[in-house]
Amino acid sequence: xxxxxxxxxxxxxxxxxxxxxxxxxxxxxxxxxxxxxxxxxxxxxxxxxxxxxxxxxxxxxxxxxxxxxxxxxxxxxxxxxxxxxxxxxxxxxxxxxxxxxxxxxxxxxxxxxxxxxxxxxxxxxxxxxxxxxxxxxxxxxxxxxxxxxxxxxxxxxxxxxxxxxxxxxxxxxxxxxxxxxxxxxxxxxxxxxxxxxxxxxxxxxxxxxxxxxxxxxxxxxxxxxxxxxxxxxxxxxxxxxxxxxxxxxxxxxxxxxxxxxxxxxxxx
Amino acid sequence: xxxxxxxxxxxxxxxxxxxxxxxxxxxxxxxxxxxxxxxxxxxxxxxxxxxxxxxxxxxxxxxxxxxxxxxxxxxxxxxxxxxxxxxxxxxxxxxxxxxxxxxxxxxxxxxxxxxxxxxxxxxxxxxxxxxxxxxxxxxxxxxxxxxxxxxxxxxxxxxxxxxxxxxxxxxxxxxxxxxxxxxxxxxxxxxxxxxxxxxxxxxxxxxxxxxxxxxxxxxxxxxxxxxxxxxxxxxxxxxxxxxxxxxxxxxxxxxxxxxxxxxxxxxxxxxxxx
Numbered sequence: 177x178x179x180x181x182x183x184x185x186x187x188x189x190x191x192x193x194x195x196x197x198x199x200x201x202x203x204x205x206x207x208x209x210x211x212x213x214x215x216x217x218x219x220x221x222x223x224x225x226x227x228x229x230x231x232x233x234x235x236x237x238x239x240x241x242x243x244x245x246x247x248x249x250x251x252x253x254x255x256x257x258x259x260x261x262x263x264x265x266x267x268x269x270x271x272x273x274x275x276x277x278x279x280x281x282x283x284x285x286x287x288x289x290x291x292x293x294x295x296x297x298x299x300x301x302x303x304x305x306x307x308x309x310x311x312x313x314x315x316x317x318x319x320x321x322x323x324x325x326x327x328x329x330x331x332x333x334x335x336x337x338x339x340x341x342x343x344x345x346x347x348x349x350x351x352x353x354x355x356x357x358x359x360x361x362x363x364x365x366x367x368x369x370x371x372x373x374x375x376x377x378x379x380x381x382x383x384x385x386x387x388x389x390x391x392x393x394x395x396x397x398x399x400x401x402x403x404x405x406x407x408x409x410x411x412x413x414x415x416x417x418x419x420x421x422x423x424x425x426x427x428x429x430x431x432x433x434x435x436x437x438x439x440x441x442x443x444x
Numbered sequence: 445x446x447x448x449x450x451x452x453x454x455x456x457x458x459x460x461x462x463x464x465x466x467x468x469x470x471x472x473x474x475x476x477x478x479x480x481x482x483x484x485x486x487x488x489x490x491x492x493x494x495x496x497x498x499x500x501x502x503x504x505x506x507x508x509x510x511x512x513x514x515x516x517x518x519x520x521x522x523x524x525x526x527x528x529x530x531x532x533x534x535x536x537x538x539x540x541x542x543x544x545x546x547x548x549x550x551x552x553x554x555x556x557x558x559x560x561x562x563x564x565x566x567x568x569x570x571x572x573x574x575x576x577x578x579x580x581x582x583x584x585x586x587x588x589x590x591x592x593x594x595x596x597x598x599x600x601x602x603x604x605x606x607x608x609x610x611x612x613x614x615x616x617x618x619x620x621x622x623x624x625x626x627x628x629x630x631x632x633x634x635x636x637x638x639x640x641x642x643x644x645x646x647x648x649x650x651x652x653x654x655x656x657x658x659x660x661x662x663x664x665x666x667x668x669x670x671x672x673x674x675x676x677x678x679x680x681x682x683x684x685x686x687x688x689x690x691x692x693x694x695x696x697x698x699x700x701x702x703x704x705x706x707x708x709x710x711x712x713x714x715x716x717x718x
Contacts, residue, residue, distance in 0.1 A: 183456070184455065184456035199447070199448045200448060200452070201448050201451045255699075256694075256699060257693075257694040257696070257698070257699065259530045259533060259534045259689070259691070259692070260530075260534070262526075262530060262692055263526070263527045263530045263531075263544070263548075266523040266524070266526050266527050266530075266548060267523070267527075267548045267551070269523060270523050270548075270551035270552065270553050270554060271551050271552025271553055271557075272523075272524075272547070272548045272549070272550055272551040272552070273547070273550055275547070276544070276547035276548045276550060277548070279543070279544040279547045279548070280527045280530075280544040280545070280547070280548050282540070282544070283527065283531050283536055283540035283541055283543065283544035283545075284527060284530040284531050284534050284536060284541070284544070285534070285536075286531075286534075286536045286537070286540055287531065287534035287535040287536030287537075288534070288535035288536075288688070289533070289534040289535045289688040289689045290534060290689065291534050291535070291536060293535070293536070326537045326538075326539070327535070327536075327537060328535040328684060330535075331535065331687075331688050332688070338688060338689070339689060339693075425523065425553070429692065429694075429698075430521050431521050431692065433519060433520075433521060
């Protein structure tokens with residue numbers, strides 16, 4: 177039976193393995209896009225290069241590697257106030273499984289507010305509008321009308337902070353740093369036209385917006401950008417979940433519920 | 445057979461006693477035709493049939509259903525529910541929110557793990573009692589080994605408002621006479637009147653009632669998996685109806701930092717801030 181006729185094969189342009197002579201289930205060598213991962217890349221390639229190569233057919237240029245690595249650093253920890261990290265800590269404080277903390281971070285960090293779906297939508301904006309300010313103005317004015325499906329409809333221009341009062345300093349620092357690598361046209365353009373873009377959005381730029389531009393400059397499509405944004409924000413969630421574990425639920429915010437009855441709501 | 449031969453034996457073939465579906469024709473579920481033999485089974489009965497391969501009578505199903513219902517609290521402060529509500533607040537999908545919240549429900553202080561510890565304790569305790577040990581000795585051994593007893597004591601408060609209603613229902617259904625429940629109540633009596641002052645919590649009661657219904661440890665574990673689920677959608681919905689990002693917002697100074705003081709990263713310029 178040829179490989180094409182075998183219904184149990186997995187098709188991949190990313191990964192190939194050669195088996196050990198004495199065991200068809202143990203790999204003697206593994207190749208990522210043709211490169212020997214353990215024989216040549218290991219010890220020579222950087223994590224950011226491997227990450228890029230998994231998603232793209234060719235290795236990154238030095239500027240792309242630097243950009244991806246700095247983006248990964250900027251996204252590594254949204255901090256304990258972020259909803260996705262808060263969710264991971266909810267697992268940590270009660271001794272839930274490690275995987276469940278990351279699942280919580282992924283689920284809560286997947287949405288239209290500060291999440292990966294917001295990056296997907298913003299990345300779609302870059303795919304549609306490129307570096308055309310007029311196109312962005314039109315796009316930003318209509319983002320609330322994007323089809324919802326399983327996702328709640330966007331309630332603010334994706335990539336911008338609905339509760340922000342000005343561009344946060346880390347957002348400006350990240351944009352300046354990432355634009356400096358010259359890996360693509362979008363980040364420098366966003367930095368140049370930031371006041372116009374923020375005026376069009378009616379909101380200050382958020383880190384998710386910088387990430388969407390960076391991922392587009394790296395050549396990732398919106399689906400890849402969404403996936404990478406989910407992945408790159410997990411380290412902080414993991415660290416904070418573990419940090420909370422020995423502290424426990426007694427030292428974690430619990431909050432107070434003020435029960436609103438129908439009578440109160442009607443009289444309000 | 446082991447190693448590569450064992451793996452080779454299973455390449456491309458999925459051997460199952462549990463079932464399969466024949467597209468456009470029928471579905472076999474544990475040897476039964478899903479749309480004929482099992483078509484009148486309600487969902488809980490099917491779920492339990494899937495776990496155990498056994499059928500439960502109406503009284504048993506009523507009790508098992510109540511075990512789920514009585515602990516479905518629509519309070520987003522509870523850590524698992526909070527995950528679902530945070531997903532609503534960040535405009536994620538309901539499925540992601542509920543699924544992650546259920547995964548988080550497998551916690552060391554609530555959910556399946558304390559219940560499993562209670563089952564293990566009751567099982568070990570019954571064996572030791574049969575061999576002539578005293579209940580006091582069983583409890584002391586457990587406390588010495590684990591510093592607590594699974595299913596006794598409770599996070600936040602000691603008493604458990606779920607116990608009385610579930611005990612009353614079990615009595616009403618005639619399902620309160622099993623040996624595990626008797627043991628669970630005796631343990632509580634010892635703990636309450638000893639120096640420990642711990643009450644039985646829901647995990648112990650579920651462990652006892654479930655064991656008395658013939659569910660073994662693994663069956664009980666899978667049965668309780670969705671036990672908190674009905675409490676989760678309300679929080680997701682309500683957070684979704686409020687402005688985005690307004691569930692548990694925290695100002696920066698709410699982080700009580702106790703790590704090292706500000707220091708300079710090697711190689712950084714002294715003033716690189718914008």
